[in-house]
Amino acid sequence: MKLFPESAVQQLEFDKVRSLLINYCQSEFARMRAADLRIHTRKEYIDLALRQSHEYHQLLVNGIYFPNDYVLNLARELKLLGIPGALLVGEEFLEIRKLAESMEKIFRWFDAERKGSNGAMYQVITDTRYEKAIIALIDEVLDESGQVKDNASDDLRQIRMELYRKRNELRRVFEKIVAKLNKQGYLAEIEESFMNGRRVLAVFAEQKRTVKGILHGESDSRKTAFVEPEETIELNNLLHELENDERKEVHRILQELTRRLSAHAGLLQQWHEAVGEYDFIRAKARLAVEIRGEFPAVTDKAHVHLVNAYHPLLYLYNQRTQKPTIPVNLTLDENRRILVISGPNAGGKTVTMKTVGLLQMMVQSGLLVPVHPSSQFGIFKQLMIHIGDTQSLEFELSTYSSHLLHMKHFMENANGKTLFFIDELGSGSDPSLGGAFAEVIMQELARKHAYGIVTTHYLNLKVMAGKTAGIINGAMAFDEKNLLPQYKLLVGKPGSSYTFAIAERIGLDKGLIKRARDLVDQDQYRLDKLLNRTEQDLRDIEKKERELNQLLKENEKLKKEMEQVMNKERHRQQVELQKEQNRVAQERITYLRDMERKLKQMLIEWRKETDKNKVVKLMEALLFKKNEQKAVSKMQKKLDSKYKEVGGDIKVGDKVKMKRNHQVGEVIELRGKRAVVKIGLLPMQVELADLIVVQEKKEAKSE
DSSP states (O other), X not given: OEEESTTHHHHTXXXXXXXXXXXXXXXXXXXHHHHTOOOOOOHHHHHHHHHHHHHHHHHHHTTOOOSOOOOOOOHHHHHHHTSTTOOOOHHHHHHHHHHHHHHHHHHHHOOHHHHHHTHHHHGGGTTOOOOTHHHHHHHHHBOTTSOXXXXXXXXXXHHHHHHHHHHHHHHHHHHHHXXXXXXXXXXXXXXXXXXXXXXXXXXXXXXXXXXXXXXEEEOTTSSEEEEEEHHHHHHHHHHHHHHHHHHHHHHHHHHHHHHHHHTTHHHHHHHHHHHHHHHXXXXXXXXXXXXXXXXXXXXXXXXXXXXXXXOHHHHHHHHHTTOOOOOEEEEEOSSEEEEEEEOOTTSSHHHHHHHXXXXXXHHTTTOOBSSOTTOEEOOOSEEEEEOSOOOBTTTTBOHHHHHHHHHHHHHHHOOTTEEEEESSTTTTXXXXXXXXXXXXXXXXXXXXXXXXXXXXXXXXXXXXXXXXXXXXXXXXXXXXXXXXXXXXXXXXSOOOOOHHHHHHHTTOOHHHHHHHHHHSOHHHHHHHXXXXXXXXXXXXXXXXXXXXXXXXXXXXXXXXXXXXXXXXXXXXHHHHHHHHHHHHHHHHHHHHHHHHHHHHHHHHHHHHOSOHHHHHHHHHHHHHOSSHHHHHHHHHHHHHHHEEEOOSOOOTTOEEEETTTOOEEEEEEEETTEEEEEETTEEEEEEGGGEEEEEEOHHHHHO
């Protein structure tokens, strides 16, 4: 995006947002990306950057882990890999291993499902691949602390084995010498000492010529001399040679490892950039969390539709001071390209302009912005701004001359992809002449189909905005009674500067106010007063509309609650009805089962009984319920004469009587709360609660 002037980044405070972003970066690569944050004009770049920020933002909000823990700045190491004959040391190899390990975790994190839900983040690594041989190469040579392993080469293994043996031999010899000289009283200390990498004895200074060996020095007090005994000189020389051989072999192994890894230098560079890119995306997401950033819609045309938009820096400041931040709602489209904002000073006109400009720059940089997600941003190819005093001492230009110079650039370069912001258009000159020029400038910008916001106190610009296609009025709300700005943009109506109202409220002499009012053209005064009254009426209407909407919401809430109560009652009634129907059906099923059982029993009796009439009567009584009570009573008497009730627990083999139909049978099986009872030839399942144990009377047995 082309910016005019170059200080637009500072005027719209985009540099402060960039500084916040840099603070969230951990790697040098990410900090460089943030410091050089570009404002794109191609939709595919903007969409990708926004989706990456949004996807990582969702991970942070939902507490989902993404494996980019390591802070890696390996630019120097990777540069050395590309230089023939270069050498990396153990710690540097471990850093490269961490890079490979981090990339392995990232590749594994993107399973099939996450590739779909986090597609924009996955695009960072689509052009690279994972190579497991890199970790294998390093692990083959180095241990966890970055030291070269003994088995890294046969020569190194032999050297270290010989070193181990010679050091043990030296230790034994040295201990013997120490024990011997200590007994003789020659030693100032029995602790072993080292000088120039060689083991020496701490001998009393007066005995230094008694002990044969090489004198390496004396203590500061000159009471102790450090002597290398002659018995260990050859061993020390041999150890020194072996250690030197070890250093050479380690150097050769590390150089060889560097050479082998250099074959993967390009891939490692891609990995380093990918990890840095994820750190940069994380920084954008963390910034979005702080400023309550959202992912708005982006269209490839000149368009601005803000819903509940906040200035991010003002929001953070007010959050620290626990003050509310008033959101901005406005739309700039083909039918409403230029918004003219009027109203009193310190009412928020400039803040509104800066909010729109800063959010537009942030979106085109791929940053999430503090707006409602339904907001829409277009894409502009150039942004022009003119805010504050632009007096130039260098070119000996007055404020108004510099103002006109800027306006000349605006009019010559503006087009349908331009977003401009002009604060106090026409100010700095005679009101009537400056107002006329301002009107011409606005007409020209409208003719070029540019989009923008203009603030002004000029009455003629308010009138022009009301009758010119593509230009609309707006005003910053002001509480005339309490003389306080409300920082709220009202689109559609021009605003008053409240010049006389503010003068009256602060207690200026009424005579002076009257004299000033008499000097003002009466039509202009009446128009300004009408604007005051219109703005107040508009706020009253908005207040009543809010109250009405609140009542409608409460009514809708009560309606939903009533519907829920009615639905619950309706459901309860249906449940009760279903229960009753189930009870009746269960009774009918029980009755039919009992009837079936009785008929089967009667069939058995029919086959056994010689007097068929007797069975027929029982059937009639059962089917037609004639003399049913008599039959039951008769059957009861017959059973009572033959069996007596003894009660108790029911066991297999017991004789039991059914309480319902007064029949006696034998228990052949128990099944939980039921018993299988054999009545005649027919076995049947009966509830235990419907049975009672009986015993045949002795008289009946004798008969």
